[in-house]
Amino acid sequence: MTDIALQTRGLGVKYGNFHALSEVDLQIRRNSVHSIIGPNGAGKTTLFHALTGRVRPSSGRIELDGRDITDTSDDDRVRLGIARSFQVTSLFPNLTLRENLRLAAQGRTPWQALAPWRRAEANAEALDIADGVIDRLALGKVTGRLAGELSHGQQRRLEVGMAMAARPRVILLDEPTSGMGIDDIEVMKDLIRDLGHDHTVLFIEHNMSIVMNISDVVTVMRLGRKLVEGPPAQVRDDPEVQRAYLGNMITGDIA
Amino acid sequence: MNPLDKPFAQLALVLVTVLALPLFLKSGILATEILIFAMVVAACNLLLGYTGLLSFGQGIFFGIGTYVAGIFLTRWSVPVPLVLAGAAILGAATATLVGWLSIRRQGVYFVMLTLAFSQLFYFMAYTFSGVTGGDNGLLGVPRPAIGGNALDGPWSYYTYVAVCFVVIFALLVMVTQSTFGRTLLAIRENEGRAAAIGFPTKLFKIEAFAISGAVTALGGALHAMLIGVAPLSNIEYHTSELILIMTIIGGSSSLFGSVLGAGFYLLLADALSTIWPRWLLLLGLVLVAVALFLQGGLWGLVVRGYDLIFRRDRAPNTSAEEH
Numbered sequence: 001m002t003d004i005a006l007q008t009r010g011l012g013v014k015y016g017n018f019h020a021l022s023e024v025d026l027q028i029r030r031n032s033v034h035s036i037i038g039p040n041g042a043g044k045t046t047l048f049h050a051l052t053g054r055v056r057p058s059s060g061r062i063e064l065d066g067r068d069i070t071d072t073s074d075d076d077r078v079r080l081g082i083a084r085s086f087q088v089t090s091l092f093p094n095l096t097l098r099e100n101l102r103l104a105a106q107g108r109t110p111w112q113a114l115a116p117w118r119r120a121e122a123n124a125e126a127l128d129i130a131d132g133v134i135d136r137l138a139l140g141k142v143t144g145r146l147a148g149e150l151s152h153g154q155q156r157r158l159e160v161g162m163a164m165a166a167r168p169r170v171i172l173l174d175e176p177t178s179g180m181g182i183d184d185i186e187v188m189k190d191l192i193r194d195l196g197h198d199h200t201v202l203f204i205e206h207n208m209s210i211v212m213n214i215s216d217v218v219t220v221m222r223l224g225r226k227l228v229e230g231p232p233a234q235v236r237d238d239p240e241v242q243r244a245y246l247g248n249m250i251t252g253d254i255a
Numbered sequence: 256m257n258p259l260d261k262p263f264a265q266l267a268l269v270l271v272t273v274l275a276l277p278l279f280l281k282s283g284i285l286a287t288e289i290l291i292f293a294m295v296v297a298a299c300n301l302l303l304g305y306t307g308l309l310s311f312g313q314g315i316f317f318g319i320g321t322y323v324a325g326i327f328l329t330r331w332s333v334p335v336p337l338v339l340a341g342a343a344i345l346g347a348a349t350a351t352l353v354g355w356l357s358i359r360r361q362g363v364y365f366v367m368l369t370l371a372f373s374q375l376f377y378f379m380a381y382t383f384s385g386v387t388g389g390d391n392g393l394l395g396v397p398r399p400a401i402g403g404n405a406l407d408g409p410w411s412y413y414t415y416v417a418v419c420f421v422v423i424f425a426l427l428v429m430v431t432q433s434t435f436g437r438t439l440l441a442i443r444e445n446e447g448r449a450a451a452i453g454f455p456t457k458l459f460k461i462e463a464f465a466i467s468g469a470v471t472a473l474g475g476a477l478h479a480m481l482i483g484v485a486p487l488s489n490i491e492y493h494t495s496e497l498i499l500i501m502t503i504i505g506g507s508s509s510l511f512g513s514v515l516g517a518g519f520y521l522l523l524a525d526a527l528s529t530i531w532p533r534w535l536l537l538l539g540l541v542l543v544a545v546a547l548f549l550q551g552g553l554w555g556l557v558v559r560g561y562d563l564i565f566r567r568d569r570a571p572n573t574s575a576e577e578h
Binding site for chain 2: 052054074075078079083084086090091092093094095099103106108110112113114115116117118119120122123162166
């Protein structure tokens with residue numbers, strides 16, 4: 001086992017003639033919290049799409065624990081230990097919160113679910129995992145509520161929970177705090193920090209106070225390329241980063 | 256969840272239906288036809304209601320079951336249970352092929368593909384008249400026999416079909432309640448997310464097609480034995496349309512809705528056609544009314560009525576606790 005959980009070499013993604021991502025070399029250390037920042041259109045979400053297998057890279061390779069997964073399909077990657085949450089909340093709105101998490105836990109062993117005679121409740125492990133995630137997210141009071149009827153903050157937490165329920169080794173969170181109120185943001189910050197103890201966390205975030213406080217490593221992207229990478233303090237003071245952000249977006253202080 | 260949607264409530268409703276039809280209907284043929292279509296429509300509901308797939312290909316599987324019964328019963332006198340099993344297997348195989356090719360596209364293009372397959376199979380049946388009898392169909396399809404006596408009376412064959420229907424319906428309820436059925440709901444709700452959490456969604460859709468095709472073909476075989484003919488019209492595009500219309504009228508949120516849809520359509524058609532030869536026009540108006548005012552179908556109406564009578568106090572405050 002190497003110390004690197006996930007790495008890319010020369011990763012590039014093209015949409016038609018547009019290079020959304022070019023020559024990205026990333027190394028994500030095991031059980032670290034690694035954040036990706038950058039202005040809109042920097043290729044952050046495209047990078048996530050490539051890492052999870054939703055889009056096919058046009059060049060380069062992706063390795064999970066030293067194993068080449070560049071050509072592995074998205075659902076196979078879940079079984080290998082990569083799970084993600086989405087920037088735009090993407091749940092099963094007409095199913096209950098608990099059913100959403102049960103499905104996410106079942107997704108790790110989907111072949112079982114192909115048997116039309118097997119009862120969903122027969123998979124006690126998936127139910128336990130769902131309940132464990134519910135506890136960790138403090139959503140115990142609304143387990144029977146339809147996901148579409150939850151408040152925005154609850155939906156964002158469930159969105160992260162969906163990734164957790166797959167028991168991934170590497171968890172990718174795409175702007176977990178987007179649209180959240182101040183109170184909810186604090187809860188999410190603690191949750192991400194906590195996830196870093198037993199997962200490798202890679203997350204995209206615009207809220208600099210979160211990024212600067214809980215990241216071990218920050219990667220700054222711009223125009224589909226890696227601009228700077230390093231510990232939070234170093235990245236914050238980097239002149240190139242200041243220029244990329246026109247000096248006004250990095251406002252959060254290190255507490 | 257409404258108590259009427261629970262599996263045992265659905266099964267109870269089906270048993271009541273099977274026992275009540277002979278009490279209220281004079282024609283055993285009509286009653287049998289209702290059960291056959293109820294089965295076929297429930298299979299269509301598995302695709303439309305549970306998986307979110309609007310398939311115009313159901314007539315293909317129905318027609319295939321019809322021809323399996325026609326060919327094996329008139330030419331080789333194969334025992335009926337074997338013929339039914341054969342129809343289900345061939346129906347499942349065809350549905351797997353059609354499903355496998357059609358689900359490569361989504362939305363309108365998926366619907367167009369199933370429609371194209373529907374036409375393709377119709378013209379194949381029309382062209383290979385040596386096998387299918389072409390325009391004339393296959394005549395003289397016999398009824399099954401129990402203990403040496405053919406079930407020639409309308410109500411004796413009704414009993415045979417009723418047993419098949421209850422078993423198939425129970426199996427379909429089991430499928431929808433299983434972890435497979437619940438994954439189908441997830442795929443209907445949000446296919447992208449279902450794939451992102453690890454489900455090979457295409458495989459699930461193909462399996463839904465296969466199950467739907469098997470049941471539909473079984474219904475087609477029973478239908479051929481009912482009318483004594485394996486007609487070309489059973490594989491026509493019109494049959495696909497009929498099955499879809501019944502599914503939508505009945506409501507796609509519950510399997511028993513399909514029984515209501517099939518019963519309502521066939522009874523209405525029977526009543527209207529004796530009044531006016533242009534009865535299809537009136538049926539068109541009924542469809543317009545359902546599409547405009549009754550989007551949950553007949554089942555939606557039943558559930559609303561039930562809530563109104565038994566759960567008046569519980570309905571409004573479902574979302575009042577904790578924010």
